[in-house]
Amino acid sequence: MLHASPAAAHTRVERTRPANGDTVRTELTVVGIRFSRPVQASLTTLTLLRDGVSVPVPAVRMADSTGHEYVLDTGPLAAGAYEARWRTAGADGHVLTGTFAFVVAAPAVDSAATPGAPAAPPVGVVTAAAPSMVTDTVSAAQPGATGVVHSETERPLAVALRWTWFLALLGMIGVPAFRFGVLARITRDPAHAATAARAELGLGFIALAAASLSVVVLCGRLLLQASELGLTEQGWSGANLTGLLLRTGWGLAWVLQAIATLAFVTGMLVVRAPHGRAAGWMGAGGSVLLLAAVPSLSGHAAAVEGWTAIAILSDALHVLGAGVWLGSLAMLLAVGIPAALASGGDTEGVVAAMARAFSRMALVAASTVAVTGVASSLFHIDHPDDLWDTGYGRVLVLKVALLIGVAALGAHNWKKVVPAMGVDGGTRRLQRSARAELALAVVVLFVTAILVALPTP
Incomplete structure (x- = not known):
């Protein structure tokens, strides 16, 4: 935790021009906003209202070559109370919206000033003469200087969609992991072949159910993202859809999820073909490697500057490890043990x-x-204090605490329950402890669905 992270992996507003709450007493011709990280230009909007009425101004433009700063060329603004409303999406796909307000007033007159000398600007005045907000004297550390900011990814519907996606993902990863890591091993004993065949048939139904859930999530994520970006208000045009899916990091991750889900379903269907069993399982196994990368490509890892590839790889391995561990556990409970009970014979032996x-x-x-979780945390936590001083840190601590509980239950199964298998009652004990482990893991996934939407310290 003493390691300094390369960069904060979440977009923030650094400053606005004018700052929120300021009174401008000089001619103001430019209104703008600067972000801490580059944002998607095609998805960034900035509108201006005067006394609640929309002000006709040209479209927002990028004011620098890096994608940090965007401005409106308003021309000289008349006196009045103004509100600027903005919306954007960062490299991690998170949609941010916000507002900042300011007042344009008549120039102040200093009666005591020397004739002919310019009057000193009163406190709070922001001049519009500065060529860039980088040199603006307004500090983002000033309370309320950047206005009100909302992250749409914290909405309950967005959390529910991510949680459902994580459940579907663990199911799809768990299917080939259980097939190659468990069933392929027990079939070396001919006495267990019938149970393995029955369990493999059950895996096919679980796989299609998980893939169907992934399709539902795909539709829900697209509708929610388009709604948050205001694309639904503009109509479902081909240009809008193409821009969202093919010109943004979030969209490319969405496309990857769609392609990998289709490949997974195709592989599971080929498994049922007379001579396609081996090829089908290999295809399904390869597709889950792509699926494991989807959360990292549309999450905090994609926004880490300088170490992006390493952060994405770490997150993908984290997801893959969780899928193999918890997804296989779910398959053991859902199809493995039921297949052993239905096959008759030495039930305790095959379950063992x-x-x-x-x-x-x-x-x-x-x-x-565990290893990739620590590595990923180092990218997002700058100081140990961030673990209890920030919302992200506190939720991360909660996730780690719950995950330690899951690991403790798993260690109990490994050290106590599994060695005692093979005798009467062993299967029931395994079912009870594994269900508790899996139930706590589902809670961890829910906490993770909240964590990935929170801004990092």
Whole structure:
């Protein structure tokens, strides 16, 4: 935690021109806003209202070559109370909206001033002569200087969609992980072949259900993102849709999720073909590697400057490790144990074989989650104080605490429950402890759905 992060991975407003609450007593011809990180130019809007009525001005333009600063060339503004409303999306796809207000007043007159000498500007005055907000004297640290800012990704519907997406993702990753890491191992014993075949059939139904959930999330995410960006108000034009999906990082991640979900479904359908079983499973396994990268491409990792590739890789491995660990656990409970119970014979023996194979795989996956989780935190936490002084830090601490609980239950299964398998009652004990582990993991996913929308320190 003493390691300094390369950059803050969330877009903020650095300053506005004029600053929120200022009174301008000189000619004002430019209104603008500057962000801490580059934002999507095609998705950035800035509108101006005077006494609640829209002011006709040219479209917002980029004022620098980096995508940090945007301005309106308003021409000389008449006296009155103004409100500027802005909306944008950063590299992580998070939509931000906000407002800042200012007053344009008549120039102040200093009766005591020397004739012919310019009057000193009163406190709070912002001149419009500065060529760039980089040299503006207004500090973003001033309370309320940047106005009101809202992050649309914190809305309950957005959290629910992300939570559902995480559940679908763990299901899709868990299917091939359980097939290759558990069923492929127990089939080495011919006595377990019938159970493995029955469980593999069940995996097909789980896979299609998880993929269907992913499709629902795809539609929901697109509608929500378009609504937040105001595209639905402009109509569903091809240009708007193309700009959102192909010219933004969020859109490319959405397209990747759609393509990978389609590849996953295709692979699972090929599995059912007379001679396509091996190719189908390989295709499904390859598609989940792409799916694991989707959250990082549209999240905080994509906004880390300088170390973007490493941050994305770390997050993708984090998601993949969680999917292998918790997704396989869900498959063990949903199809593995039921298949063993339905097959008859040595139920305790085959469940014990599956549990041992799962434990070896889960140990590696959980270790990956721990290592990549620490690595990812270093990109977003500047100082240890951020863990309790910021909302992001407090939610991160909550997630880690819950995840430690999940790991503790997993360690109990590995050290106590699995070694005692093979005797009467062993399957029931495994089911009880695994259900508790999985239930707590679902809570961790919900906390994560909140965490990924919060601005980093």
